[in-house]
Amino acid sequence: QKCKVGNSEWVFPSPTGGPMSPDSVLHMLHRVLKRAGLPKVRFHDLRHTFATLALQNGVDVKTVSGMLGHFSAGFTLDTYAHVTTSAKREAAKTMGNILSGAV
Structure with a gap:
């Protein structure tokens, strides 16, 4: 390009x-x-997907917030962070390891 x-x-x-x-x-x-045989999407859908995937895959909220141009990380979390069942499981597992002294 x-x-x-x-x-x-x-x-x-x-x-x-x-x-x-x-x-x-x-x-x-x-x-x-x-x-490509795919459905139409809006740019907002792409932005939402980017933010959600970034947060779920460990990109820190301040970085994502800055990339999206938000005024606060809290707004970014309120808007884009959807805690999934797998994320909850991972958090519970991490805390279990910390509390049991495995970490």
């Missing part, structure tokens, strides 16, 4: 060399998803 765009600061520049319009990006995304 870098060879295609040359010295542009944008990964996917518009035909005029500037940033692509959100409508254009969304149209391209929907075309790609359709070709």
Whole structure:
């Protein structure tokens, strides 16, 4: 992609060399998803998925919060952190190891 765009600061520049319009990006995304046989998604869905997966896989909340441009880590947790059954199990296992002296 870098060879295609040359010295542009944008990964996917518009035909005029500037940033692509959100409508254009969304149209391209929907075309790609359709070709792949996947359902349409909104950008918010992608943002939500990114934040949830990052938090569930150990990226610290301050980092995720900063990447999302949130004003506080608490807001990020309230909005995106969905504690799953497996996360609860892992937390219980970790605490059990700590309390039993295994860690």
